[in-house]
Amino acid sequence: MRIRARRQIIDAEMPLLPADPPPGPFRAEFWRSPLRGPWLSSLLGSAMLPLFLLCMVTGYLSHAAYDPSLGHNSVSSGGIVPYFFHWPTHPAWLYAATQGIHIAAGIALAPVLLAKLWSVIPKLFEWPAVRSPAHAIERLSIALLVASSLFTLVSGLFNSEIFYPWRFSFVPVHYYAAILFTASLAFHVAVKFRVIRQAFRDRGVIAPLRESLADTQPEPPAHDTTAPTSPALPTISRRGFVGTVGVASLAVGVSAAGQSIGGPLRQLAIFAPRGRVPAPGPNGFQVNKTASSVGVTAEETGAHWSLRVVGPDGRSLTFSREQLLALPQRTQDLPIACVEGWSTTQRWTGVPLGTIADLIGAESRDLLAVQSLQRRGEFRQTTLAANQADDGRSLLALRVNGVDLSIDHGFPARIIVPALPGVHCTKWVSSLEFTAA
Numbered sequence: 001m002r003i004r005a006r007r008q009i010i011d012a013e014m015p016l017l018p019a020d021p022p023p024g025p026f027r028a029e030f031w032r033s034p035l036r037g038p039w040l041s042s043l044l045g046s047a048m049l050p051l052f053l054l055c056m057v058t059g060y061l062s063h064a065a066y067d068p069s070l071g072h073n074s075v076s077s078g079g080i081v082p083y084f085f086h087w088p089t090h091p092a093w094l095y096a097a098t099q100g101i102h103i104a105a106g107i108a109l110a111p112v113l114l115a116k117l118w119s120v121i122p123k124l125f126e127w128p129a130v131r132s133p134a135h136a137i138e139r140l141s142i143a144l145l146v147a148s149s150l151f152t153l154v155s156g157l158f159n160s161e162i163f164y165p166w167r168f169s170f171v172p173v174h175y176y177a178a179i180l181f182t183a184s185l186a187f188h189v190a191v192k193f194r195v196i197r198q199a200f201r202d203r204g205v206i207a208p209l210r211e212s213l214a215d216t217q218p219e220p221p222a223h224d225t226t227a228p229t230s231p232a233l234p235t236i237s238r239r240g241f242v243g244t245v246g247v248a249s250l251a252v253g254v255s256a257a258g259q260s261i262g263g264p265l266r267q268l269a270i271f272a273p274r275g276r277v278p279a280p281g282p283n284g285f286q287v288n289k290t291a292s293s294v295g296v297t298a299e300e301t302g303a304h305w306s307l308r309v310v311g312p313d314g315r316s317l318t319f320s321r322e323q324l325l326a327l328p329q330r331t332q333d334l335p336i337a338c339v340e341g342w343s344t345t346q347r348w349t350g351v352p353l354g355t356i357a358d359l360i361g362a363e364s365r366d367l368l369a370v371q372s373l374q375r376r377g378e379f380r381q382t383t384l385a386a387n388q389a390d391d392g393r394s395l396l397a398l399r400v401n402g403v404d405l406s407i408d409h410g411f412p413a414r415i416i417v418p419a420l421p422g423v424h425c426t427k428w429v430s431s432l433e434f435t436a437a
């Protein structure tokens, strides 16, 4: 009776909307799963929160690790969340860990997010579509939440597959979508807080997971919930449903983590891009961009190649590869940790950047602008912070695992710096310029 009375008032306020929903999904009877309801949505949402937090924190750290305030390090603007530190070079596996967690947590989120969207899909077809200005605002905020969460997740998944079916630059777009998502999520949690608390008070947080299929009852179809008005018989218990989603999430998350943890676990990374088993031999490890894919030729990297080194006073020196090989060499085991989530530790040999700094009269507080001979595509130039250029383990690498670098790994010379995001380990280096900070 009360609902009918309200409906009449609403009809009087909004005469343009037909009172009766169109057939199909706009009718409450269409959605029959006895599992849907505030408890299921609250549980799935709460399960996602820790994974979201991991993604947010590690995403922010990755942004900071790029040091976007320096040189060409930021693909666009420097972002809107400030950071107050220079990314450290210790421990060397730091970025491999933070970014490995970012990708694994993001991938683990996918099955839970899909299940959560399934649990609330009747809301998408709510009728009347708009009941009041407040309702309109709530629905708009949900639209923003769903769009930004799906966009952030899908763009991240595609990026981790090195698959770019779009024309924008991934990093800034993913970054701003994540900020929009964070804001709309905070709003959503605040709006739904009482519903979540009530659902857990009424039914317990995990008590419904103890019910067998025979005991599985629908939640009461209170006004404005996703609980079904005409439920079908259950075909799976809540435990079965939540367990399936949990196992799927764990499986894809662990599989993704295999790319960072390495060893036998790398074999689990079945969704890793470009084949799991790189070619054999000392240069047989992952390649992000091959030389040919970015237009770098054997000719440019051959005998005519030379490295130009510029000091903070503008003085410059030129080195051939033979001259670089004649300088004192250092061998160092260091990871390449790609923003796309994979990482691999290899044994690099080359000239310490500190040795080159000494030769050109640079100081330990100077920045180092690195330029590649590559002429198209991203990642051609980067700026290393003083603590990175000055770390004794930072190399202009000439060899890997006891042999010359292959052209795909950056022959004649590349940057390797501990804990530096892989994207800044510039390949095919053509110039190094020290500048006063």
Ligand SMILES: Nc1nc2c(c(=O)[nH]1)N[C@H]1C(S)=C(S)[C@@H](COP(=O)(O)O)O[C@H]1N2
Pocket: 285, 286, 287, 288, 289, 294, 336, 337, 338, 339, 372, 374, 377, 378, 379, 380, 408, 409, 410, 422, 423, 424, 425, 426, 427, 428
């Ligand atoms: N000049 C240049 N350097 C580059 C890149 C590039 O495209 N061009 N890719 C970067 C990225 S994203 C990564 S993860 C590492 C990968 O190094 P690898 O291909 O030797 O494994 O190289 C970095 N250096």
Ligand SMILES: [Mo]
Pocket: 288, 337, 338, 339, 340, 422, 423
């Ligand atoms: Mo990368």
